[in-house]
Amino acid sequence: MMVSVKSPANDREESWREWAKQAQAGDKAAYTLLLKDIVPFIRSVVMPTLANPDWVDDVTQDVLISVHKSLNTYSADRPFRPWLSTIIHFRRTDFLRRHYGARDNKRTTLENVDFQREHVTNSPFAGELKDIEKALDTLSGKQRKVFELIKIEGYTPKEVAGQMDMSVSAVKVSVHRSMKKLKGMLKEENGKR
Amino acid sequence: MANDNITSLIDDLSSGLQPVRPLHHPVVRILPWIVLAVAYVTGLSHFLGLRFDLIEKMGHSAFLFEMGLVFSIAVTAAFATGWLAIPDMREQKGVLAIPTALFSVFIFWLVVQTYVEGLHMPATINWNHCVEDALLMGAFPVAALVFFSRRGATTRPGWMAFMSILAVGALGWIGLRFICAVDVVGHTGLYHFIPFVFVGGLLGALARKVYRW
Numbered sequence: 538m539m540v541s542v543k544s545p546a547n548d549r550e551e552s553w554r555e556w557a558k559q560a561q562a563g564d565k566a567a568y569t570l571l572l573k574d575i576v577p578f579i580r581s582v583v584m585p586t587l588a589n590p591d592w593v594d595d596v597t598q599d600v601l602i603s604v605h606k607s608l609n610t611y612s613a614d615r616p617f618r619p620w621l622s623t624i625i626h627f628r629r630t631d632f633l634r635r636h637y638g639a640r641d642n643k644r645t646t647l648e649n650v651d652f653q654r655e656h657v658t659n660s661p662f663a664g665e666l667k668d669i670e671k672a673l674d675t676l677s678g679k680q681r682k683v684f685e686l687i688k689i690e691g692y693t694p695k696e697v698a699g700q701m702d703m704s705v706s707a708v709k710v711s712v713h714r715s716m717k718k719l720k721g722m723l724k725e726e727n728g729k730r
Numbered sequence: 731m732a733n734d735n736i737t738s739l740i741d742d743l744s745s746g747l748q749p750v751r752p753l754h755h756p757v758v759r760i761l762p763w764i765v766l767a768v769a770y771v772t773g774l775s776h777f778l779g780l781r782f783d784l785i786e787k788m789g790h791s792a793f794l795f796e797m798g799l800v801f802s803i804a805v806t807a808a809f810a811t812g813w814l815a816i817p818d819m820r821e822q823k824g825v826l827a828i829p830t831a832l833f834s835v836f837i838f839w840l841v842v843q844t845y846v847e848g849l850h851m852p853a854t855i856n857w858n859h860c861v862e863d864a865l866l867m868g869a870f871p872v873a874a875l876v877f878f879s880r881r882g883a884t885t886r887p888g889w890m891a892f893m894s895i896l897a898v899g900a901l902g903w904i905g906l907r908f909i910c911a912v913d914v915v916g917h918t919g920l921y922h923f924i925p926f927v928f929v930g931g932l933l934g935a936l937a938r939k940v941y942r943w
Contacts, residue, residue, distance in 0.1 A: 563749030572740045598739055605743045606943055607883035609750040610816045623818040627885035 549574070553617040561608060572601055575621060582625050592632065599628040672722040676715055683708055684715040753882060756812025756820070763878055764808055767871040767898070771905040778863055781911040796839065797904060803832045804900035810893040811875060815882025826889060829896055844915045851916035860910055860921035867902035868929060876933075876940060887937035895930030902926060 553574065559567035576597060583596045603624050611620050645652045673681055683701060686692045687708070692700070694708045701708070753759060787793045807829035813819045814826075852858075875894045884890045906922045933940065 560747060561750050561752055563747060565744045565747050568747050569740060569744040572743060576736060576740075594736060597736060601736070601739055601743060603883070603943075605747075607817060610753055610883050612752055612816075612820065615818075615820055619818045619821055620816075623885050627817065 550616060550618055553621075554613060557608070557611050557617055558613040561611070561613070572604070575604070576601070578621070579625055582622065583629050586629065587633075592636075596625075596629050596632050599632060600625050603628055668723055668726045669719070672719045672726075675722065676718065680711055680715050683711045687712050688716075753816065756816070757809060759815075759878065760808050760812040763871075763874055764805060766874060767804075767808075767901050770870050771867055771901050774867060775905045775908045778866075778909050780908055783911060784908060793907075796836075797907070799832060799836055799839065800900045800903050803829050803836060804897050804904070806832060807893045807896035807900065808875070811879055811890060811897065814884050814886055814890045814893060815879050817883055817885045819886075826893070829893060833896060840915055840919065847914065849916045849919075850914035852920065855920065858921045860906060860917075861925050863909065864902055864906055864922055864925040865929075867905045868898045868926060871901060872898045872929065872933070879941060880943075883943045884941050887941040888934060890941050891930065891933040891937040895926060895933055899923075899926030899930065 553571060556567040556571035556574070560571055579597045579600050580593055583600075584590070584593050587593060587596065600621075604621065607624065611617065673684070676684060679701070683697055683703075686697045686700070687694065694705050694712075697703070698705045698708045703711075781787070806825075810825045810829055813822050819825070872894065875898060879890055879894065903922055903926070907918070910917075910922070912918070
């Protein structure tokens with residue numbers, strides 16, 4: 538003889554099923570309750586399986602959108618949890634495929650010194666990079682900032698002028714002078730070798 | 731911050747909610763496709779011209795077995811696409827095993843036929859009208875089945891592509907066997923089977939895009 542066991546998990550399953558059914562009929566309040574209630578469950582499923590905790594919210598959002606798109610495929614006579622779990626696994630796999638497909642796992646920020654020390658091969662131009670850094674140090678604070686914004690970060694002179702409270706022509710002159718100074722210093726360094 | 735994003739997403743999704751009609755049971759959803767596809771293949775076979783010895787072939791048990799087997803593949807694979815259109819397949823993953831097993835029997839049947847009767851490959855391989863007929867047989871059913879499937883949300887696009895081409899290819903095979911009088915495996919394999927393998931490969935390669943939701 539089958540005995541139905543009343544447990545929080547069963548209660549939750551019943552609530553999800555009922556809310557999903559009402560959401561299919563267009564009940565926005567029930568739908569909000571459903572989506573809010575499934576978020577912790579989604580997180581608890583994906584969290585232990587992702588290498589980076591920052592991805593959990595991305596996957597959770599993907600799952601919520603997928604639940605929205607596929608709401609018509611849920612059948613109220615079926616349990617809700619397996620339906621949701623399949624979507625979670627599908628979207629997690631999709632996310633990881635996109636992530637590794639774009640080789641995002643091979644990227645890091647320039648500030649991550651530990652990673653670079655362990656994983657990035659030392660460039661044959663490392664010496665020259667040091668020379669450039671040394672040359673950049675000889676520039677004044679403002680000059681260096683203007684130079685970096687234009688030549689390294691790619692801002693336009695107009696944008697930098699706005700940001701640094703300078704005229705556009707003053708920005709251009711500053712970059713030109715910095716460039717000339719750096720060229721001279723690097724030529725000098727090359728001559729020493 | 732992340733919680734704010736999720737809360738605002740939930741608000742957006744809730745405010746944009748429209749009533750949706752739940753999908754019917756997979757069998758109910760796929761039955762119209764089976765009826766339409768069978769009618770299409772039957773009509774096209776009549777249009778292209780039935781083989782002269784069809785009545786005689788209908789008396790051969792081997793031919794009847796093959797037709798029965800292939801029709802079973804078509805029907806079970808079509809139903810499987812109905813289940814695949816639901817994310818969790820209503821927890822009936824076993825439905826994939828039936829058409830797959832039947833297809834294995836069909837391949838074995840072709841191998842046995844080759845062993846008993848020989849391969850008899852055509853002397854020269856060229857563009858045969860059977861290839862065109864095969865593509866014609868498959869064109870409408872595959873388009874209709876993809877349309878039906880895209881109304882659902884599959885989490886197994888590869889399987890969906892495989893089951894779709896199995897259903898369409900099996901019906902196409904029956905149609906081709908009804909119009910083409912050449913029975914040797916060298917011909918049927920090359921001109922009746924390979925076109926569907928090609929289309930299936932294409933659908934499989936594009937499955938993630940075709941069935942994206």
